[in-house]
Amino acid sequence: MATNTLASSPPVRSRGLSDLAIRNLFIIPTIVFLIVFNIFPLIYSLGYSFTDFRASVNEPVKFVGLENYRTLLSDEFIWRNFTITAKYVLISVTGQVVVGFGVAMLLNRPIPYKGLLTTLLLLPMMLSMAVVGLFWKLLYDPSFGIINYAFGLGTFEWLSDPNVALYAIALADIWMWAPFVMLLSLAGLSAVPKHLYEAAAIDRASPIYTFFRITLPLVAPILMIAIIFRTMEAFKTFDIAYILASQPTTEVISIRLYKMAFQEWQTGLSCAFAYIVLIMVLAITNIYVKYLNKVKER
Amino acid sequence: MKRHFAGLMAGTALATLSALPAASQELTIFWAEWDPANYLQELVNEYEAETGVTVTVETTPWSDFQTKAFTEFNAKGSAYDMVVGDSQWIGAASEAGHYVDLTEFFNKNNLTEVMAPATVKYYAEYPSNSGKYWSIPAEGDAVGWSYRKDWFEDPAEMEAFKAKYGYDLAPPTTWAQMRDIAEFFHRPDQGRYGIAIYTDNSYDALVMGVENAIFSYGGDLGNYETYQVDGIINSPENVAALEMYRELYGFTPPGWAKTFFVENNQAITENLAAMSMNYFAFFPALVNEASNPNAKVTGFFANPAGPTGAQFAALGGQGISVVSYSENQEEAMKFLEWFIKDETQKRWAELGGYTASAKVLESPEFQNATPYNKAFYETMFKVKDFWATPEYAELLIQMNQRLYPYVTAGEGTAKEALDALASDWNETFKKYGRVQ
Numbered sequence: 018m019a020t021n022t023l024a025s026s027p028p029v030r031s032r033g034l035s036d037l038a039i040r041n042l043f044i045i046p047t048i049v050f051l052i053v054f055n056i057f058p059l060i061y062s063l064g065y066s067f068t069d070f071r072a073s074v075n076e077p078v079k080f081v082g083l084e085n086y087r088t089l090l091s092d093e094f095i096w097r098n099f100t101i102t103a104k105y106v107l108i109s110v111t112g113q114v115v116v117g118f119g120v121a122m123l124l125n126r127p128i129p130y131k132g133l134l135t136t137l138l139l140l141p142m143m144l145s146m147a148v149v150g151l152f153w154k155l156l157y158d159p160s161f162g163i164i165n166y167a168f169g170l171g172t173f174e175w176l177s178d179p180n181v182a183l184y185a186i187a188l189a190d191i192w193m194w195a196p197f198v199m200l201l202s203l204a205g206l207s208a209v210p211k212h213l214y215e216a217a218a219i220d221r222a223s224p225i226y227t228f229f230r231i232t233l234p235l236v237a238p239i240l241m242i243a244i245i246f247r248t249m250e251a252f253k254t255f256d257i258a259y260i261l262a263s264q265p266t267t268e269v270i271s272i273r274l275y276k277m278a279f280q281e282w283q284t285g286l287s288c289a290f291a292y293i294v295l296i297m298v299l300a301i302t303n304i305y306v307k308y309l310n311k312v313k314e315r
Numbered sequence: 316m317k318r319h320f321a322g323l324m325a326g327t328a329l330a331t332l333s334a335l336p337a338a339s340q341e342l343t344i345f346w347a348e349w350d351p352a353n354y355l356q357e358l359v360n361e362y363e364a365e366t367g368v369t370v371t372v373e374t375t376p377w378s379d380f381q382t383k384a385f386t387e388f389n390a391k392g393s394a395y396d397m398v399v400g401d402s403q404w405i406g407a408a409s410e411a412g413h414y415v416d417l418t419e420f421f422n423k424n425n426l427t428e429v430m431a432p433a434t435v436k437y438y439a440e441y442p443s444n445s446g447k448y449w450s451i452p453a454e455g456d457a458v459g460w461s462y463r464k465d466w467f468e469d470p471a472e473m474e475a476f477k478a479k480y481g482y483d484l485a486p487p488t489t490w491a492q493m494r495d496i497a498e499f500f501h502r503p504d505q506g507r508y509g510i511a512i513y514t515d516n517s518y519d520a521l522v523m524g525v526e527n528a529i530f531s532y533g534g535d536l537g538n539y540e541t542y543q544v545d546g547i548i549n550s551p552e553n554v555a556a557l558e559m560y561r562e563l564y565g566f567t568p569p570g571w572a573k574t575f576f577v578e579n580n581q582a583i584t585e586n587l588a589a590m591s592m593n594y595f596a597f598f599p600a601l602v603n604e605a606s607n608p609n610a611k612v613t614g615f616f617a618n619p620a621g622p623t624g625a626q627f628a629a630l631g632g633q634g635i636s637v638v639s640y641s642e643n644q645e646e647a648m649k650f651l652e653w654f655i656k657d658e659t660q661k662r663w664a665e666l667g668g669y670t671a672s673a674k675v676l677e678s679p680e681f682q683n684a685t686p687y688n689k690a691f692y693e694t695m696f697k698v699k700d701f702w703a704t705p706e707y708a709e710l711l712i713q714m715n716q717r718l719y720p721y722v723t724a725g726e727g728t729a730k731e732a733l734d735a736l737a738s739d740w741n742e743t744f745k746k747y748g749r750v751q
Binding site (some may be wrong): 072073074075094156157159160172173174177178179259262263264265276279280281282283288 | 388462479503515518571572587720724726
């Protein structure tokens with residue numbers, strides 16, 4: 018009876034979209050979008066980086082060869098911007114990894130309301146950068162900010178003191194993005210096989226030995242991915258630094274690039290600057306990726 | 316039934332389409348987001364009532380104003396028919412062809428006589444003394460000062476001040492007096508501070524603030540015709556003026572390193588400072604009890620004189636220009652003809668706008684309308700402005716880069732900062748072929 022039913026049923030039509038439909042509906046539009054909005058401007062701006070083009074004036078564009086790159090690399094202010102950015106990336110990413118990984122370690126044990134706690138800890142990274150910037154500006158206010166009040170710091174000037182402002186911005190960034198590192202670390206930690214810890218316990222391995230020999234090596238690949246993402250983002254930081262302070266000691270490269278491109282309208286020069294930044298980000302990412310592959314091979 | 320419905324739809328569509336050409340003409344004016352833009356919207360609503368032409372004043376925050384305007388200009392966009400642009404834009408916007416040449420309109424309406432001379436010179440004419448005009452002075456503005464009358468008039472304070480400095484406590488007439496008063500009221504332990512000045516270096520706040528000192532000390536930024544800067548921007552007068560500005564920074568409230576008009580008005584409304592620098596355009600908020608609990612005890616004075624008696628202030632304000640890429644230029648010109656009428660200018664002043672019309676400014680009604688209008692009128696005849704060359708933005712950023720570390724962190728000396736600035740500006744002018 019069952020056989021008869023099957024035999025009499027209409028032929029089964031393939032479910033979902035065909036490969037052709039997927040190509041036409043999703044892949045081609047995405048590629049077109051990427052070409053129009055990413056690849057084309059990238060190539061176009063490379064051309065501009067060898068000219069004296071200024072978008073604000075109606076003057077013929079002159080080819081200047083490598084002059085823009087030479088000007089930028091011999092500008093003392095640009096080097097200062099790079100130094101500030103490097104310092105900021107180091108402080109911010111280190112802080113995010115230490116805090117994020119530390120919190121993930123704490124959450125990777127049986128604690129009450131773990132789910133709720135994890136969700137609450139993730140809230141900062143869901144906020145807009147501009148909102149976080151304005152919010153921390155109020156927290157840091159020397160007259161009525163809660164930070165000085167809570168720690169009894171009087172009228173300590175977090176954002177007006179040129180020696181402190183960069184650390185203050187990095188602290189706000191750590192607050193915002195440590196949860197991202199925490200989330201990835203938590204995923205890595207929960208994937209570590211439990212039997213390894215049981216074996217270490219039987220061998221009476223110390224907690225420090227267990228951490229450095231089991232936990233860290235197994236979480237390292239996913240932690241490296243978090244570091245790559247955060248380094249790339251920290252390198253491009255703009256919003257939070259722009260909102261919180263305008264000290265020369267906090268002028269990261271993105272802010273300088275913005276001023277050069279959209280306040281001074283030195284379009285050709287700013288294109289060259291953007292390429293220098295792009296090459297640096299690619300180089301740093303490449304180093305990380307190589308290290309990540311090494312870690313994976315172990 | 317179906318045919319009947321289709322006929323009905325076609326009829327409606329036809330009626331809608333035929334109604335479109337009859338829809339009123341629209342004009343868009345672009346300006347920064349501040350109170351005068353709201354006053355202008357009220358004014359242009361009256362134009363709409365008179366002519367049926369809808370005029371919208373579109374605004375954006377000050378920090379984005381220049382970027383947004385020039386992005387639209389560079390794209391040759393027609394989103395804005397007119398722009399109330401900053402005075403220093405005039406070189407960049409006119410040389411690039413973004414503004415319509417209004418020389419003929421200016422001469423036909425004799426605007427060099429109708430408008431206050433400083434507003435014509437700095438808002439409308441480019442190059443300097445060329446007789447070519449690109450804007451109609453719209454919102455006159457300059458830097459003035461507000462102060463706490465109740466603090467100044469407290470008998471105990473007056474007595475203590477006289478005992479310490481040997482003269483009466485009163486609104487300062489010189490920068491030296493202003494420094495003394497700032498020092499006198501600077502009491503961090505009481506949460507009370509001496510003075511609020513501009514320090515934000517993201518656009519022109521710090522530069523405008525320092526200009527008030529430089530111009531009153533008898534200094535200048537350079538020769539606007541020959542582009543000579545060496546010996547002018549780093550003159551002894553300017554060094555002394557910058558040193559004074561740095562000294563005043565020491566009497567500001569804590570965290571005063573990124574402040575502009577909002578913070579400086581807050582210094583008065585929140586009982587922070589005895590005196591506060593700000594553009595006159597922001598003073599209406601200080602006489603309004605809804606926005607200033609100290610409105611009744613807030614007084615105003617013009618930018619004080621320097622050691623030689625010279626008294627100038629940094630010019631603010633803007634002129635209104637017709638955008639070259641506007642598709643409604645003819646309508647925009649008709650609007651400008653209405654805008655320059657005496658009765659419109661009078662109404663503009665009544666609404667809170669700072670008219671540039673000489674006749675209105677000189678009238679007793681205007682001068683007595685608010686506690687600060689007289690100071691504004693006096694100031695508008697002694698103002699100076701920043702460079703208006705197309706590369707003004709580079710000059711501005713260089714000035715910020717050199718002065719900010721000295722003013723807010725005491726890095727180096729005033730002389731070193733100004734010498735370095737002279738060198739930067741020379742290089743920039745060489746780059747653009749303005750000097751050899």
